[in-house]
Amino acid sequence: MAEGTGRGEMLSIWFFVGIMTLAYGAVLLPYGAWEWFGVHEAPTVLHQLHPTFWWGLLLTLFGAFYTLRFRPRRDDASKG
C-alpha cells in the first residue's frame, strides 16, 4: 500500500526515501570512484579512506533496496 501519501496514491513515502537516497548514491559513487582511481581526492582529513566512494556505495545499496521494495505496483491504487 502507498503508505503516507494518501488513499489512492501510487507512490509510498518509503519509495520517496528510496529514490532520493538512490539518486544521491548514483551521484556520489561515480564521483568517489573518479576521485579515487583518477587521483583527484580533495585534501580533507582521512581522504585516503575514500569516504565519498564508500558512502556513495552505501547510499546506492540502501536506496536501491527501498526503491525496489516499495516500488509502485498497479494494484496499490485500487486498494484505497
Next chain:
Amino acid sequence: MSVSHQLTRLTPVDIAILVLYFAVVIFIGFYVKGSTNTSEQFFLAGREMTAWIAGLSFVSANLGSLELMGWAGSAYQYGILATHWYWIGAIPAMLFLGIVMMPFYYISKTHSVPGYLQLRFGEGARGLSAASFAGMTILMSGVNMYAMAVVMRTVLGWNMTVSIWVGAATVGIYVMLGGLRSAIINEVLQFVLIWAGAALIPILGLIETGGWTNLKAQIATNVGSTQYTHLWSTLGHFKDNPMGINWVGIVFGLGAIISFGYWTTDFLVVQRVLSANNLRAAKMAPIIGSAFKMAVPLIVILPGLLALGLMSNGHPAYHLVPADIAKHTGEASYDQVLPLMLIRYCGPGLLGLGITALVAGFMSGMAGNVSAFSTVWTYDLYGAYVNKKATDQHYVFMGRLSTVVGMLISIATAYLVMNAASIMDYVQALFSFFIAPLFGTVILGMLWKRATNWGGFLGLLAGTGSSIGMFLYTSTGSVAHKAHALSQIALSADAQPMAENMFRALWSWLICVAVTVIVSLMTTPKTDAELNGLVYGATVIPHDGAMTIWQKPIFWAGVVSVVFIALNIIFF
C-alpha cells in the same frame, strides 16, 4: 553581522545534490495536494499514518536549527552534559506520552492540544494556550529561518535575505499545498537525509582520534579537566561542571518539567502523533521516536566533542568563542562547530550532502512550526472565535492562507532575531514561558478528575505570568541585579544562565499546579459523564489491539528504558 568570511564553497556536484533535494520536496507538495481536500486531511493527514511514519516525523519535526547547530555548539561549550537534552530531557517524556497520555489525546478525537484543553477546561484555557502557542511557533519558525541564513552565510557566503526567502518560499509552498501530510513526508525524508549527510562526521572523527577512550583523554588534555566527558558525576554542585548547573536542575527542571512539557504538550510534536491510523500506532509512534532520539547525540553531540578533543601539533585544533565575541573578532563561534567538522572530513559531493542535511533540518523545523501554527490558528482561534460556522472547504482555505501569512510573519521575526544576542538563550526563554505551565495544566487535566475549568484556566494564567515575570526579573536592570536575581531563582550564587531556565520552568510549573489545585478545590467539579474520554478514572480506555508481546507498546517502552538507563550508566 560585520564579519563574513565564508568557510568553503560548493562545487557543481554539491549544487546538484542540493537542487535535487529542493526539486523532490516541491514535487511532494504537488503530488499530495490531491489528497488534502478536507480539513482532516489537511490538518491531520487524514489520520492514516503508520506508527513508523508518525514516529519518525515526531522526532524529525524537532530536528531544526536548535538541534543541529545549537547543541553541537553546546557540546563544544559544555561537553557531554549537552547530551542530557537528548536523553533524560527527552526519552522519559516521550515514553510517558506514548503509554500514558496518548490514549486521551487519541480517543478524545481532538485536533490539537488547545482543542483538548477546550474539551477538558473550557474556552478560557483553550484561548490562552492557543494564542501563546501560535505566537511561540511563529517566533520559533523565524529563529529557524535566521539560523539557516546564518549558516548559509558563514559556510557558503550566501546572502542572508536570499537564504531566508528561498527557504521560506519552499516550505511555504509544500505545506500550503499538502498541509500536514506534505510536512510529515518531508520530515521522514529529512530524517533520512540528516543521517546520510551527518553520520560520516562521527565515524571519521572517531577513526581520526583513535576511538572514544582516546578522544576523552585528548579532551582532558585540551581543556585541562575531565569534567567535559561525564554525564552525572559532575552534577553534585553548580561549581563542579562547565554548565554551572546541578542535578536538581537537570532532573527536575529539565527531565521532569521542560522535557515533559515540550514532548507531551507542544502541539508541534503531538500533532505528528495525532495523525496515526489507530490507537496502537499512536502509542507506538513516540516510542519509535524515542529510540531514534537516543541516537541523535551521535551526529550532534559527538561532533562538538570531537572539535573539543582534536589536536594539531600538540595544541587544540579548534578555538571557538561565543557568538557575540565572534561577531567582533572574526573567530569561529560555537554554533559553527558542525559546519567546521563537515568541512574537515567531507570533500565535494559529501559536503553537498552535509549542507543539504543541514538545510533539510532547518526546513523540517520551519515546516513543523508553520503546519502546527496553521492548525491552531484555523481550529482554535479563527474557528473558535472569528468564524464558528464556516464550511469544511473554507477551513481548508484558511489553513492554506494562514500557512502563507505565518511564513511572512516568520520572515519578519527572522529579521528581528538578527538583533538577539544568542539563538539558544532566546529559544530556551520561549520554551519555559509557555511550555512548563502548560504541562501542569494538561497533566492535572488528564490525571485528576477534581480539576475544574476555573482551576485549569487560572493555573495556566498564573504559571505563564510568573514565568514571564521571572524572566523580566532576571534579564533587566544592572549586572549586579541580574546576578542577584539569578542566584535567587536558581537557589545558588554559582548558578549560570542555563540553570536559570531550568529553575524558572520548575517554579512556573509549581505555581501553575498550586493555583490549579487551590482554585479547583474552591469551585464546582465536573461530573464523571462530562469527563468521559478525557481523564483517568472517568474513562474506559479501549484495547489497543496488540495481540502478542511484540505488538505491545509497553514492551517496547521497556526496551527503550533499559537502553536509556544503560547509556546513562556507561557515560556516568
